[in-house]
Amino acid sequence: MKQTVLGNIKSQPEVLKYTLDNQNVFVDPFVEVFKKHDIKKVFFFGSGTSYNVSQIAAYYFKHIVGIDASAQYPTVYQNYEKPDWTGMLKNDQILYVGISQSGTSVSTCEVMEYAKKNGYLTLAITGNLQSKITENTDISVHLLVGDELTPPETKGYTVSVLSVYLWAIGVAKAKNIYTEEQYQETLKEAADLVNHFQTVLDESEAWYDRNNASIVNSERIYVLGYGVDYGSMLEGVLKAGEMLRLPVLGYELEEYSHGPTMAIGPKQTILMIGSDEAEYERMLQFRTAYKKYTPRVHVITCKDIPDADKRDAVFSVKTNKYLAPLMYTVPFQFVAAKGAEQVYIDTGVDPFEESLAHYPKAK
Numbered sequence: 366m367k368q369t370v371l372g373n374i375k376s377q378p379e380v381l382k383y384t385l386d387n388q389n390v391f392v393d394p395f396v397e398v399f400k401k402h403d404i405k406k407v408f409f410f411g412s413g414t415s416y417n418v419s420q421i422a423a424y425y426f427k428h429i430v431g432i433d434a435s436a437q438y439p440t441v442y443q444n445y446e447k448p449d450w451t452g453m454l455k456n457d458q459i460l461y462v463g464i465s466q467s468g469t470s471v472s473t474c475e476v477m478e479y480a481k482k483n484g485y486l487t488l489a490i491t492g493n494l495q496s497k498i499t500e501n502t503d504i505s506v507h508l509l510v511g512d513e514l515t516p517p518e519t520k521g522y523t524v525s526v527l528s529v530y531l532w533a534i535g536v537a538k539a540k541n542i543y544t545e546e547q548y549q550e551t552l553k554e555a556a557d558l559v560n561h562f563q564t565v566l567d568e569s570e571a572w573y574d575r576n577n578a579s580i581v582n583s584e585r586i587y588v589l590g591y592g593v594d595y596g597s598m599l600e601g602v603l604k605a606g607e608m609l610r611l612p613v614l615g616y617e618l619e620e621y622s623h624g625p626t627m628a629i630g631p632k633q634t635i636l637m638i639g640s641d642e643a644e645y646e647r648m649l650q651f652r653t654a655y656k657k658y659t660p661r662v663h664v665i666t667c668k669d670i671p672d673a674d675k676r677d678a679v680f681s682v683k684t685n686k687y688l689a690p691l692m693y694t695v696p697f698q699f700v701a702a703k704g705a706e707q708v709y710i711d712t713g714v715d716p717f718e719e720s721l722a723h724y725p726k727a728k
């Protein structure tokens with residue numbers, strides 16, 4: 366049967382559970398690199414959805430593992446950055462991680478080749494272990510998403526975020542940053558979220574269904590995020606942009622208040638993503654202010670909002686701020702896929718036929 370984006374979205378409870386249950390496949394080889402080498406810095410690379418995952422991965426490695434980590438656009442990195450501007454690190458203290466579900470994104474493959482040629486440690490995570498990216502990396506591990514045969518990635522995103530989270534807590538355990546007890550506790554939190562993912566889907570779809578009329582009729586959509594959910598914001602922008610195809614703009618929460626607000630109007634939709642971090646109260650302050658200019662203000666969170674209304678998606682499933690991006694992306698998946706369906710866009714077809722972004726698939 367032909368895959369659909371909506372079908373892939375709805376398969377997430379199952380595919381996330383499979384990923385969690387089989388995590389040794391991709392966690393063990395990754396943690397091994399940290400056991401063998403004194404890694405001081407990690408670069409994460411990816412394109413599109415996989416770049417957005419890289420943003421979240423870098424956050425995890427900085428804030429869970431306590432290591433220097435960053436997400437980079439492959440081409441920008443290759444042309445304008447250096448592995449170590451201080452010149453103090455040895456090659457085997459720097460790890461390059463390429464994230465590519467297909468394994469064929471041109472710039473991600475190229476930056477990994479560049480890193481390998483220059484003698485740095487390279488590791489890829491991909492859904493296809495025969496793909497191009499695996500030719501250019503020391504180690505390739507399997508992204509357990511199965512086939513995603515639609516042009517936009519949805520389940521690929523959540524499986525990738527869960528995978529990089531499991532990497533981070535696995536490394537935290539190996540480096541004694543987490544005690545065995547803390548590790549088990551965090552693993553349990555991940556399992557709890559995965560086991561409740563059907564509720565996340567149901568609540569996201571119900572939220573979309575009660576708000577769809579105003580969302581698909583927006584003159585533009587703004588997505589605002591902060592902290593770890595800066596990456597969630599990027600993914601929200603990408604999904605709505607590639608499927609619903611309305612003008613969609615994304616900003617860091619505070620940054621949006623510096624100018625873009627001059628254009629605010631009643632036919633604009635503002636979607637704010639909020640985890641349990643320093644900016645949470647600030648987001649609620651902005652929510653009250655923006656509501657004076659447009660009624661279409663939505664907060665997506667699992668924290669309590671004292672005056673939550675039907676525009677907000679307040680999940681009954683609760684989780685920590687690191688895992689929350691897994692669920693906060695789901696409302697955007699529905700905006701993108703169901704919204705597209707309602708305006709007769711076929712998300713199974715990519716109308717842009719130029720094969721510039723990807724290498725051809727391995728046979």
Ligand SMILES: N[C@@H]1[C@@H](O)[C@H](O)[C@@H](COP(=O)(O)O)O[C@@H]1O
Nearest residue numbers: 412413414415465466467470518
């Ligand atoms: N339209 C897709 C995006 O949805 C995807 O995120 C990107 C990266 O793909 P990959 O993860 O396979 O490198 O490729 C294409 O551009």
